[in-house]
Amino acid sequence: xxxxxxxxxxxxxxxxxxxxxxxxxQEGKIYGLLGKNGxxxxxxxxxxxxxxxxxxxxxxxxGHNSVKRNPNLxxxxxxxxxxxxxxxxSIASYVKAQSPFYPKFDHSKFAEILKTFEVEKEAxxxxxxxxxxxxxxxxxxxxxxxxxxxxxEPTNGLDIPSKSQFRKVLLSGFRDDQIIIISTHQIRDLNxxxxxxxxxxxxxxxxxxxxxxxxxxxxxxxSLSQDNGPSIVYSELMPGGYISIAPNTNGExxxxxxxxxxxxxxxxxxxxxxxx
Amino acid sequence: MEVSFKRIKSLIQRDxxxxxxxxxxxxxxxIALIIFIAxxxxxxxxxxxxxxxxxxxxxxxxxxxxxxxxxxxxxxEFKSATGRxxxxxxxxxxxxxxFSRSLYVLIFYPLLLTGLFLMIYSLFRSMGISxxxxxxxxVALKYIWGAYLSLGSTMLIYAIVFNNYVGPKSFIVSGFIYxxxxxxxxxxxxxxxxxxxxxxxxxxxxxxxxxxxKKLENMGKTLLPLAKFILWVGLPVYLWTVxxxxxxxxxx
Numbered sequence: 001x002x003x004x005x006x007x008x009x010x011x012x013x014x015x016x017x018x019x020x021x022x023x024x025x026q027e028g029k030i031y032g033l034l035g036k037n038g039x040x041x042x043x044x045x046x047x048x049x050x051x052x053x054x055x056x057x058x059x060x061x062x063g064h065n066s067v068k069r070n071p072n073l074x075x076x077x078x079x080x081x082x083x084x085x086x087x088x089x090s091i092a093s094y095v096k097a098q099s100p101f102y103p104k105f106d107h108s109k110f111a112e113i114l115k116t117f118e119v120e121k122e123a124x125x126x127x128x129x130x131x132x133x134x135x136x137x138x139x140x141x142x143x144x145x146x147x148x149x150x151x152x153e154p155t156n157g158l159d160i161p162s163k164s165q166f167r168k169v170l171l172s173g174f175r176d177d178q179i180i181i182i183s184t185h186q187i188r189d190l191n192x193x194x195x196x197x198x199x200x201x202x203x204x205x206x207x208x209x210x211x212x213x214x215x216x217x218x219x220x221x222x223s224l225s226q227d228n229g230p231s232i233v234y235s236e237l238m239p240g241g242y243i244s245i246a247p248n249t250n251g252e253x254x255x256x257x258x259x260x261x262x263x264x265x266x267x268x269x270x271x272x273x274x275x276x
Numbered sequence: 277m278e279v280s281f282k283r284i285k286s287l288i289q290r291d292x293x294x295x296x297x298x299x300x301x302x303x304x305x306x307i308a309l310i311i312f313i314a315x316x317x318x319x320x321x322x323x324x325x326x327x328x329x330x331x332x333x334x335x336x337x338x339x340x341x342x343x344x345x346x347x348x349x350x351x352x353e354f355k356s357a358t359g360r361x362x363x364x365x366x367x368x369x370x371x372x373x374x375f376s377r378s379l380y381v382l383i384f385y386p387l388l389l390t391g392l393f394l395m396i397y398s399l400f401r402s403m404g405i406s407x408x409x410x411x412x413x414x415v416a417l418k419y420i421w422g423a424y425l426s427l428g429s430t431m432l433i434y435a436i437v438f439n440n441y442v443g444p445k446s447f448i449v450s451g452f453i454y455x456x457x458x459x460x461x462x463x464x465x466x467x468x469x470x471x472x473x474x475x476x477x478x479x480x481x482x483x484x485x486x487x488x489x490k491k492l493e494n495m496g497k498t499l500l501p502l503a504k505f506i507l508w509v510g511l512p513v514y515l516w517t518v519x520x521x522x523x524x525x526x527x528x
Binding site: 046049050051052053069070071072074075077079081083084085087088089093096097098100101102 | 278280283286289290293294295296297356358359360361362364365366367368369370372524525527528
C-alpha cells in the first residue's frame with residue numbers, strides 16, 4: 001500500500017508544488033495519474049521512489065519511508081521514467097547487468113514481450129530507435145514482476161501497433177497484489193487500461209475515483225448540437241459534434257471518456273465531484 | 277544500514293558489464309602511458325639507467341594524480357538528472373552503492389597500479405637498465421598510501437555532492453577550506469603565544485616550549501601512534517561517514 005500524508009514539496013522557496021497532499025493507493029489497481037504540464041506528476045513518482053525528499057509530510061510504501069531508499073523495497077519497485085540513458089551494450093548484456101537486482105525477474109517473460117514488440121535480443125541498445133529503446137525498457141520493467149510499477153509517459157514514442165501491444169502485455173501480467181501508476185498526457189492510449197483516475201491540479205489531488213464508479217454515475221453523450229439541458233455538467237466540441245457529461249440515470253454502466261472527464265474536472269472539479 | 281554482499285557483488289558485476297569498454301580502454305591507456313614514460317628517458321643520448329627515484333616519483337604521481345581523478349569521476353551517473361535517477365533507484369542501499377564505488381578507487385586502483393608498475397619495472401630491470409623499484413623511500417610509502425586513503429575519501433565526498441565539474445569545484449572548495457584553516461591556526465597560535473608577539477610579528481626567534489629535550493622526545497613517542505591512527509583509521513572513517521550521509525541525502 002502507498003500512503004502519502006500531508007506532503008509538502010517545492011523545488012524553490014518561492015513556489016510550492018505540493019501542499020498538504022494526501023493520497024492512499026491500494027493493491028490490485030492500475031492508476032492513471034493525470035494533470036496539466038508542470039503540475040508535478042513526474043515529481044510525485046520520484047518522491048515515491050525517494051529520489052526527491054518531501055519538505056514536510058511522509059510517504060510510506062508497505063510501511064517503508066520512501067526517503068530511506070530501502071533496497072528491499074526498491075527491489076519491488078520499477079520506475080520507467082520518460083527519459084532514460086541506456087549503455088552501449090547489447091540487450092542481453094543489459095539484462096545480465098540489471099536483472100540480478102530484481103529477484104522476481106522473469107527471463108522468459110522478458111524474451112516473450114520483446115518478441116511481441118519485435119525487438120531483437122542481441123541488438124545494441126545505443127543503436128536502437130527511441131521507440132525500440134522504450135519497448136526494451138517496458139519489457140524489462142514488466143518482466144521484473146515488481147509489486148509496484150511506476151510509468152511516466154510510457155506510450156510516448158511508441159508506434160500505433162505497439163501501443164495496443166503495450167496495453168495487452170501490461171494487462172496480461174497484472175496481478176492482484178500489484179499497484180501500477182501511469183502518469184500520462186496520452187489518455188486515449190490508456191482509456192481501457194486505467195482502473196482509477198487521479199488528477200492533480202494546483203499541488204493537490206482534485207479528483208480520485210475508480211473508473212467503475214464513474215461508469216455507474218456518469219453518462220458521456222455525443223450529439224450533433226450542443227445540449228444545454230439542466231443535467232449537463234460539462235460539454236465540449238469534438239469532431240462531428242459535441243460530447244457532454246451528465247448523471248447516468250439509466251442504471252447501466254457506460255463508457256468513460258477519460259480525456260473529456262479530465263477537461264471537465266479541470267474546468268469545474270466541484271460539479272463533477274458532486275455527481276459521484 | 278542495509279548491507280548485502282550479494283547486492284554489492286551485483287553492483288560490481290553491473291559496473292563491469294556496463295563500463296567494460298571504457299575500463300578496457302582506460303587500462304590499455306594506463307599501461308601504454310607508464311611504458312612510454314619509462315621508455316622516454318632511454319631515448320636520450322646520455323641515458324644511464326632508470327633510478328629508484330624515477331619509479332617512486334612516477335608511482336606517487338599516478339597514485340595521487342590518477343587516483344584522485346578517478347575518485348572525481350567515480351559517480352559518473354550523477355552528471356545528468358537521468359543518470360542520478362537511474363543509479364539512485366537501483367535496488368541497493370546507499371551504503372552498498374558507496375562501498376562498491378569506494379572499492380574501485382581506494383582498493384582496486386592502488387592494487388592495479390602497484391601491480392602494473394611492478395610488472396613494467398621488472399621488464400626494464402630484465403633489460404638491465406633499471407635500479408631497484410623502491411629503496412629508502414619504502415618508509416614513506418605507507419604514509420603516502422594513508423594520505424591517499426584520506427584524500428581519496430575526501431574526493432569521494434565531492435564526487436557525491438557535486439554533479440558536474442567535480443575536479444575544479446573540489447579544488448576551489450578545498451583551497452577555501454585550507455585558507456580558513458590556516459587563518460584559524462595562525463590566530464590560535466597568536467593567542468596562545470601572545471607573550472612572544474607584538475601585533476602579528478614574533479619578537480623572539482627561538483622559542484623553547486619544552487625545557488627538557490626528553491619531554492619533547494616523549495611527546496613525539498605519544499603523538500606518532502596517534503598521528504598514524506588518525507591517518508589510517510580516524511580520518512578515513514570520518515570521511516567515509518560524511519560520504520555515506522551525503523549519499524543518503526543525494527536527490528535527483
